[in-house]
Amino acid sequence: MRRIALRDIRAHLGRTALAVLAVALGVAFVAGTFSFRTLLSTTFDAVISTSAAGDAYVRGAATTSGTDVVSGSSSTVHASVPAALADVLADAPGVAHARPEPTGLLTLFGADGTVVTTGGAPTIATPFPADDTRYPYLTGRAPSGPAEIALEEHTAARSGLTTGSTTTVVLAGEIREVTVSGVLSFDGPLAGALVVGLDPAVALETLAPDGLVPQIAVEAAPGVSQDELRDTLAAALAATDVPGASAAEAVTGDTVRGETRAQIDDQIGFLQIFLLGFAGVSLAVATFLIANAFSMQVRQRRRELALLRALGASPGQVLGSVLVQALVVGVVGSVVGVALGTGLAAGIGAIFSATGTELSGSVVPTWPTILLAVAVGVVVSVVGALLPARRAALVAPVEAMREDTPSERGLRVRGAIGAVLVALGVAGVVVASTVSEARWQDLLGAADGEAAGMGGAVLAASAVALVVGVLVLAPVLARPVVTVLAWPSVVLARPLGALARGNVVRQPRRTAATAGALTIGMVLVSASAVLAASASTSMRNVVESDLKADLMVSGFPGVPSGAIDAVAALPEVGALDPVSAGLTSVAGVEGAQWAFDMPRELPRRSIEIHVVDGTLDALDRGEALVLESAATANGWEVGDTLTLGTAASPVAGADGAVTVRVGAVVESRAFGGSFFLPQDLFADVTVPATRDIAVAFLGVAPGTSVEQMRDAVTPAVTAYGAVSVQDADDLADSLAAQVNQMLTIVYAMLALSILIAVLGIVNTLALSVVERRREISLLRAVGLGRLQLASVVGIESVLTAVFGTALGVAVGVGGSSALPTVMADMGLTDLVVPWGQIGVLVVLAAVVGVVAALWPAIRASRVPVLEGLASE
Amino acid sequence: MTTATAHAPRRTGVGILPVGRVARAWARNLTKEYGTGATAVTALDDVDVDLEEGRLTAIMGPSGSGKSTLMHCLAGLDRPTSGTVVVGDHDVTRMRQRHLTQLRRTGLGFVFQSFNLVPTLTAEENITLPLDIARERVDRAWFDEVVEAVGLRDRLSHRPGELSGGQQQRVACARALVTRPALVLADEPTGNLDSRSAGEVLGFLRRSVDELGQTVAMVTHDPRAASYAHRVLFLADGRLADVLENPTAETVLERLGALTAGTSPAAVTA
Ligand SMILES: Nc1ncnc2c1ncn2[C@@H]1O[C@H](COP(=O)(O)OP(=O)(O)OP(=O)(O)O)[C@@H](O)[C@H]1O
Numbered sequence A: 001m002r003r004i005a006l007r008d009i010r011a012h013l014g015r016t017a018l019a020v021l022a023v024a025l026g027v028a029f030v031a032g033t034f035s036f037r038t039l040l041s042t043t044f045d046a047v048i049s050t051s052a053a054g055d056a057y058v059r060g061a062a063t064t065s066g067t068d069v070v071s072g073s074s075s076t077v078h079a080s081v082p083a084a085l086a087d088v089l090a091d092a093p094g095v096a097h098a099r100p101e102p103t104g105l106l107t108l109f110g111a112d113g114t115v116v117t118t119g120g121a122p123t124i125a126t127p128f129p130a131d132d133t134r135y136p137y138l139t140g141r142a143p144s145g146p147a148e149i150a151l152e153e154h155t156a157a158r159s160g161l162t163t164g165s166t167t168t169v170v171l172a173g174e175i176r177e178v179t180v181s182g183v184l185s186f187d188g189p190l191a192g193a194l195v196v197g198l199d200p201a202v203a204l205e206t207l208a209p210d211g212l213v214p215q216i217a218v219e220a221a222p223g224v225s226q227d228e229l230r231d232t233l234a235a236a237l238a239a240t241d242v243p244g245a246s247a248a249e250a251v252t253g254d255t256v257r258g259e260t261r262a263q264i265d266d267q268i269g270f271l272q273i274f275l276l277g278f279a280g281v282s283l284a285v286a287t288f289l290i291a292n293a294f295s296m297q298v299r300q301r302r303r304e305l306a307l308l309r310a311l312g313a314s315p316g317q318v319l320g321s322v323l324v325q326a327l328v329v330g331v332v333g334s335v336v337g338v339a340l341g342t343g344l345a346a347g348i349g350a351i352f353s354a355t356g357t358e359l360s361g362s363v364v365p366t367w368p369t370i371l372l373a374v375a376v377g378v379v380v381s382v383v384g385a386l387l388p389a390r391r392a393a394l395v396a397p398v399e400a401m402r403e404d405t406p407s408e409r410g411l412r413v414r415g416a417i418g419a420v421l422v423a424l425g426v427a428g429v430v431v432a433s434t435v436s437e438a439r440w441q442d443l444l445g446a447a448d449g450e451a452a453g454m455g456g457a458v459l460a461a462s463a464v465a466l467v468v469g470v471l472v473l474a475p476v477l478a479r480p481v482v483t484v485l486a487w488p489s490v491v492l493a494r495p496l497g498a499l500a501r502g503n504v505v506r507q508p509r510r511t512a513a514t515a516g517a518l519t520i521g522m523v524l525v526s527a528s529a530v531l532a533a534s535a536s537t538s539m540r541n542v543v544e545s546d547l548k549a550d551l552m553v554s555g556f557p558g559v560p561s562g563a564i565d566a567v568a569a570l571p572e573v574g575a576l577d578p579v580s581a582g583l584t585s586v587a588g589v590e591g592a593q594w595a596f597d598m599p600r601e602l603p604r605r606s607i608e609i610h611v612v613d614g615t616l617d618a619l620d621r622g623e624a625l626v627l628e629s630a631a632t633a634n635g636w637e638v639g640d641t642l643t644l645g646t647a648a649s650p651v652a653g654a655d656g657a658v659t660v661r662v663g664a665v666v667e668s669r670a671f672g673g674s675f676f677l678p679q680d681l682f683a684d685v686t687v688p689a690t691r692d693i694a695v696a697f698l699g700v701a702p703g704t705s706v707e708q709m710r711d712a713v714t715p716a717v718t719a720y721g722a723v724s725v726q727d728a729d730d731l732a733d734s735l736a737a738q739v740n741q742m743l744t745i746v747y748a749m750l751a752l753s754i755l756i757a758v759l760g761i762v763n764t765l766a767l768s769v770v771e772r773r774r775e776i777s778l779l780r781a782v783g784l785g786r787l788q789l790a791s792v793v794g795i796e797s798v799l800t801a802v803f804g805t806a807l808g809v810a811v812g813v814g815g816s817s818a819l820p821t822v823m824a825d826m827g828l829t830d831l832v833v834p835w836g837q838i839g840v841l842v843v844l845a846a847v848v849g850v851v852a853a854l855w856p857a858i859r860a861s862r863v864p865v866l867e868g869l870a871s872e
Numbered sequence B: 001m002t003t004a005t006a007h008a009p010r011r012t013g014v015g016i017l018p019v020g021r022v023a024r025a026w027a028r029n030l031t032k033e034y035g036t037g038a039t040a041v042t043a044l045d046d047v048d049v050d051l052e053e054g055r056l057t058a059i060m061g062p063s064g065s066g067k068s069t070l071m072h073c074l075a076g077l078d079r080p081t082s083g084t085v086v087v088g089d090h091d092v093t094r095m096r097q098r099h100l101t102q103l104r105r106t107g108l109g110f111v112f113q114s115f116n117l118v119p120t121l122t123a124e125e126n127i128t129l130p131l132d133i134a135r136e137r138v139d140r141a142w143f144d145e146v147v148e149a150v151g152l153r154d155r156l157s158h159r160p161g162e163l164s165g166g167q168q169q170r171v172a173c174a175r176a177l178v179t180r181p182a183l184v185l186a187d188e189p190t191g192n193l194d195s196r197s198a199g200e201v202l203g204f205l206r207r208s209v210d211e212l213g214q215t216v217a218m219v220t221h222d223p224r225a226a227s228y229a230h231r232v233l234f235l236a237d238g239r240l241a242d243v244l245e246n247p248t249a250e251t252v253l254e255r256l257g258a259l260t261a262g263t264s265p266a267a268v269t270a
């Protein structure tokens, strides 16, 4: 039996190759995902040991979850420590050096006068002490004084600056003319980050104006271990009476590196979940394809299998022979897939490198990755083949004598199950789209905020039910839907359209299975398209309705204060409302919250602030305005009092904690944070390092046009680098561009699952051409030309592809119609279905169909007129 | 389009019509070999045949004698190794694929032994298929006449799967005739049928000759079927062995008996 199985693989190499390719692509995604992860983590391992090279660190013992200044990601942040502690620590036994590490961002102008940036990564400013001998200067020497900087080697290359060059930096909101004193080399990769070194004193003064630094790095004297060093430091901290010493802790360098590592792994893990999601889609599609390929193979071999059964083969043996084939396909496909996946990861790595994020790690898949990928491939193949194999095993020996292929079995049960699932899904979507969050709260009798995710959960469940239901129901839908879709071709291309339609609806199960692959991909694509279009439009609407200011100035990481001063000095600017943002903590609430300092005139002339409860005057009374989403999430109401502070959990009455009354609940979709605070309060309770001018709103002076003001403002701020000047249209456009950029990634990922879907169509068509040899010969004998025959195959393919797409689009668009209700508090208010884009999808599907039909059509037109008829 | 010169057939032989009778299609020196070298099979060996206009010609012979091969060569479905085939005034052996395809659409009707119909099309669609492919209008009056003749009026909307074997063959016959081809070729059209269904099909083919003026050639193993024909050609070992005019079942049996008795085909003359 095994010999028969292997012969069959050899006899049908083309078809087997398709199945192998399907498995390979699915596995490639899995292997690629893990390889990419390996690449990232080996890269970051190196980066971490380069950037956190200290033997021990002293930092604040208290932690808060906040936004990391450098990476912009949310993470655990330790409280800062006084830089002055360094002097104490330097005197401790076994300590070679203790250096405060104030770190911040700066804007560096390159030799060509433009801002130096790599793939959006910020430029990091950090002290380069002159007595630090670990890193050699390639040229020049350490920076000294406020007018000098040193550059890390890659940064120098990127900026085109060398030792002795003069340039401009924007540091702590001010423009400074500086000279490059030297170029230094870290003996390790920095993943594309740009690093500018400052005189330690200047760094402290500019980056840590309050005297607090995130950490103090300590180097051990020769022969002192990290643990010994940590213990000495702890003892030194305990012994000193320098303020802040009691709130500081000493940890080993390995501890810090381990923590950083874990945080980065978390972030990569998230990326990986995303990638694995796509791997899952492609594997689901691959399973589909394999099941499809095998069931057709089984159907074709029915007579042979029946003959084997008649000759005494047991059902088990027949089952075994099909599964052996599946196993071979799975193993071969997986091996190819692992190779492809490694290539894929290397390719992504190359793209990253090209955009400036040097990924220097290794992509060679680890053994666990290889084993996992192969296991996945084999399991998918065997599972895909199981059902067809069972059917093969149960072929009755008498079938061998019977003439025609069996008609498709009844679809009633399948139709009923599918219909129920679809009905449930539709009901779920309707519920999700009509029941608001407040209603959920009432319905469930839940406390405030507890029903928050309810709509989303219902929608997710209904989406799954809809997709599965439609896939189950697809064979039943095939006849009516394809009949409608085929109408133009039936009318325009007589009799080719009718022939093609007949072939497509003849075996609705097969058609549905083939189209299913495309359906899955298209559900995701069309839902993403709807989401993106709705998000863009919602944002545009908010911008248009809420933005009263004429221009907006914003920057990354913030708008330098110097730029604000420059703008304020312009006669064309009539109104200027800079809004600062900073992180603060609230007693009893987990995690840090973004707070904004609101200029008094802001709501009147710059941006609409919608009052939900209370009045805006509350700000004048020194009270806080709470944004509605935060109020709902935390159950805050007008009249409540909140204790805010910079420490992780501020205690009322303690040092640095302030108690404030909630004066109003407001709504503004322009600000994603928790509250607006009066100016003095804002300064007291927000962490200085996180404070920045997020945005400034500008109004024209009387007698000046917006264009005039813009012409004046733009040159004034470009001196500060990464600062943009936008009016309402620009803002809406740039927001939409961000959304579309996200969408591009989604599309790129889905291209792979569509590729697999194409393989499925090719497979199905090729097989049905083989099955229909006699019919094809007959058609040729009555005068059907080769081109006409090829057109029939092409129309069939297009019909199948468009059928799958139509189902996918129906589900995707239908499901996402509930998004505005579910995502109302994320600012998604308008439902926009981008019909143009969806039309493009359908056209794309038709193109996919044509491409998929090429090979099968050529095969079909090569069937000799006589041979098909004689082969009976 | 390649056309044959209308010269008179050069050679005389058993298959060639006497002067005064018109051939609708003819083959001269027709030789077909399959394979090469030691495994070569000569399916047709220097065959000369005429198919008389407005007549039903039957082709008989033992299994493997080359009957199907002859039909395929006549229909341009297969290329002969050498020799000439002319249908109407087209030299089939020298036509290009594209012209052959066109000829098949409306110049020729072919009825196969089995599997004649496209399963996804209805009987009517199957009948009009060659016209649809050629993008020609269906002559309704002629269509009705043909459908009436095959007695399928009430079966037109059925798919092949819903028709009996005899009905399917009659649909195939109707398809072969609907284009008014110069020639209808039928390879064992009744091979799979019981005698009653066979009678239906044969009766129809004969009527199409008598009443509609068609030229038809059919292959058969059944002397009773052959008796429907005006003329019977006997093949043996790829050569034309004998010809019988106005056959009856008895005379056909007799000739077949003589053929299989090992008589040298060359000795048998009409
Ligand atoms: N494609 C082919 N390849 C090789 N030999 C062939 C091929 N087709 C037919 N032959 C051979 O040519 C000879 C004539 O075959 P043909 O099919 O014409 O016989 P036939 O008279 O129609 O027989 P039957 O009554 O069994 O249908 C046979 O010996 C056959 O084996």
Ligand SMILES: [Mg+2]
Residues within 6 Å of the ligand: B067, B068, B069
């Ligand atoms: Mg034959």
